[in-house]
Amino acid sequence: xxxxxxxxxxxxxxxxxxxxxxxxxxxxxxxxxxxxxxxxxxxxxxxxxxxxxxxxxxxxxxxxxxxxxxxxxxxxxxxxxxxxxxxxxxxxxxxxxxxxxxxxxxxxxxxxxxxxxxxxxxxxxxxxxxxxxxxxxxxxxxxxxxxxxxxxxxxxxxxxxxxxxxxxxxxxxxxxxxxxxxxxxxxxxxxxxxxxxxxxxxxxxxxxxxxxxxxxxxxxxxxxxxxxxxxxxxxxxxxxxxxxxxxxxxxxxxxxxxxxxxxxxxxxxxxxxxxxxxxxxxxxxxxxxxxxxxxxxxxxxxxxxxxxxxxxxxxxxxxxxxxxxxxxxxxxxxxxxxxxxxxxxxxxxxxxxxxxxxxxxxxxxxxxxxxxxxxxxxxxxxxxxxxxxxxxxxxxxxxxxxxxxxxxxxxxxxxxxxxxxxxxxxxxxxxxxxxxxxxxxxxxxxxxxxxxxxxxxxxxxxxxxxxxxxxxxxxxxxxxxxxxxxxxxxxxxxxxxxxxxxxxxxxxxxxxxxxxxxxxxxxxxxxxxxxxxxxxxxxxxxxxxxxxxxxxxx
RNA sequence: GCGCCCGUAGCUCAGCUGGAUAGAGCAACGGACUUCUAAUCCGUAGGUCGAAGGUUCGAAUCCUUCCGGGCGCACCA
Numbered sequence: 001x002x003x004x005x006x007x008x009x010x011x012x013x014x015x016x017x018x019x020x021x022x023x024x025x026x027x028x029x030x031x032x033x034x035x036x037x038x039x040x041x042x043x044x045x046x047x048x049x050x051x052x053x054x055x056x057x058x059x060x061x062x063x064x065x066x067x068x069x070x071x072x073x074x075x076x077x078x079x080x081x082x083x084x085x086x087x088x089x090x091x092x093x094x095x096x097x098x099x100x101x102x103x104x105x106x107x108x109x110x111x112x113x114x115x116x117x118x119x120x121x122x123x124x125x126x127x128x129x130x131x132x133x134x135x136x137x138x139x140x141x142x143x144x145x146x147x148x149x150x151x152x153x154x155x156x157x158x159x160x161x162x163x164x165x166x167x168x169x170x171x172x173x174x175x176x177x178x179x180x181x182x183x184x185x186x187x188x189x190x191x192x193x194x195x196x197x198x199x200x201x202x203x204x205x206x207x208x209x210x211x212x213x214x215x216x217x218x219x220x221x222x223x224x225x226x227x228x229x230x231x232x233x234x235x236x237x238x239x240x241x242x243x244x245x246x247x248x249x250x251x252x253x254x255x256x257x258x259x260x261x262x263x264x265x266x267x268x269x270x271x272x273x274x275x276x277x278x279x280x281x282x283x284x285x286x287x288x289x290x291x292x293x294x295x296x297x298x299x300x301x302x303x304x305x306x307x308x309x310x311x312x313x314x315x316x317x318x319x320x321x322x323x324x325x326x327x328x329x330x331x332x333x334x335x336x337x338x339x340x341x342x343x344x345x346x347x348x349x350x351x352x353x354x355x356x357x358x359x360x361x362x363x364x365x366x367x368x369x370x371x372x373x374x375x376x377x378x379x380x381x382x383x384x385x386x387x388x389x390x391x392x393x394x395x396x397x398x399x400x401x402x403x404x405x406x407x408x409x410x411x412x413x414x415x416x417x418x419x420x421x422x423x424x425x426x427x428x429x430x431x432x433x434x435x436x437x438x439x440x441x442x443x444x445x446x447x448x449x450x451x452x453x454x455x456x457x458x459x460x461x462x463x464x465x466x467x468x469x470x471x472x473x474x475x476x477x478x479x480x481x482x483x484x485x486x487x488x489x490x491x492x493x494x495x496x497x498x499x500x501x502x503x504x505x506x507x508x509x510x511x512x513x514x515x516x517x518x519x520x521x522x523x524x525x526x527x528x529x530x531x532x533x534x535x536x537x538x539x540x541x542x543x544x545x546x547x548x549x550x551x552x553x554x
Numbered sequence: 555g556c557g558c559c560c561g562u563a564g565c566u567c568a569g570c571u572g573g574a575u576a577g578a579g580c581a582a583c584g585g586a587c588u589u590c591u592a593a594u595c596c597g598u599a600g601g602u603c604g605a606a607g608g609u610u611c612g613a614a615u616c617c618u619u620c621c622g623g624g625c626g627c628a629c630c631a
Binding site for chain 2: 429
């Protein structure tokens, strides 16, 4: 929509230049925005103010010149005026909006789709929680944000893949296997001493029980060394399976699950080290192998092979990201918990060492979630916390509310998640406020049908009965949707969608209370239904990006 | 000590990559259902944008310093 306006202004500027009234060298970037107050106009530009300096004229004088040329550039412009220090406010004809409204409706589920992404191949990696225990609420936020972002980027025209990186090697896997093994022996009556640094959660006991059910006591006679591989694999597979299930229940699926172990199996890690060595980015000190990351974005060098000969997590991460690039991804996005932010510079250093601009790599930090119950903080400690897992929260408040709460705030601010509020079906809960609007619209359509109104989406409906300013306010809001998606994608900020929907829907609720849709006036009824259909499509598409359902009845 | 994030109404947060008189929800107060879902609507009140400087036509937004809160600073992942 704004592109059209930009185009008009561009034309006016060119005419002004050709007539010698403006110099315009270089030709300026045109910014079109919505005025502060809708009463001031449909669109506004500050172009006259930004030109003030280079043209050596005062902004209002420049605005007057532009306005003169703008007036006859298109019939769609119904009003052009100068305001304040030099803003040019324009108002568009009803036809301009109605035509675009029809266009939106005809796009249906695709409405909102844009092509800013230009088909660029991009990967977003998120959650990637270690398979050593169930997902907790923090992972839940990461999952919701990553999944929504993926949907938004697709909608914005990127060629997107999602991936979950499974850290299935290393010491933690040994601890995991050993934890299960110990619980297994305990179940079979042996006395054990359970170390503090092992996984103490009850889920380990559940897994041990499964081993007992499957294998009986056959491992009792074996040495730890012999049976550990089995326990390690079984525990990992079980937990990973649980994670996949939890995520699926939460509406989150991945295009690919990438195993860290596979990087060792195909020698990628070794090759990556060799390669870095050839590039001269590696040296040895104190019996360990170091990456000279301080030569790049990092503030110190990092160990990649310990003096014990074991590779660090960071080491396989190098191979992993090399692998991503080799698969042809032009942009890599990683979501991480904010507590890992110290990791960012060294990863950027890796990309730079590989010879890439660190701009192709974007790490989004997702801040912590505080779980509240009626305003009181719920303990998150592993021992006492009853509502710490994602599944528990989803079971209590539902998928829609949980996802909404994770997505409603900018992900770089701490989130207070109030369980009581999230499951409350009340006005102060924005999820239901938006869903209710959708259900209400559907209800109006049911009423219309009962009243014998014949309606179908593809029929050529006369929209001229739409004259109310409130109706145009809704239309303008609907038509802004593609721009919201676009901005949301470029800024990688998911919360914009929920704010957009909230604003959109509150206009509708107000409109609803003041206007009757289904009435004696046939043509007015049809035109208004058409508008509500567009609105319904927009709400649905917006919710789709958030992974939230749009119920037809509530 | 060093680095990253945050500080906007009583509370929770927006503020569109520098623009017009700083917004919304909740909470508070006052109104609106014989009419398509009151899970709704309308109105009132509420502010030194943490503080001080700087950059310019113009700053909540950009820069510097300080204060306050969170999180990091491993041969853990």
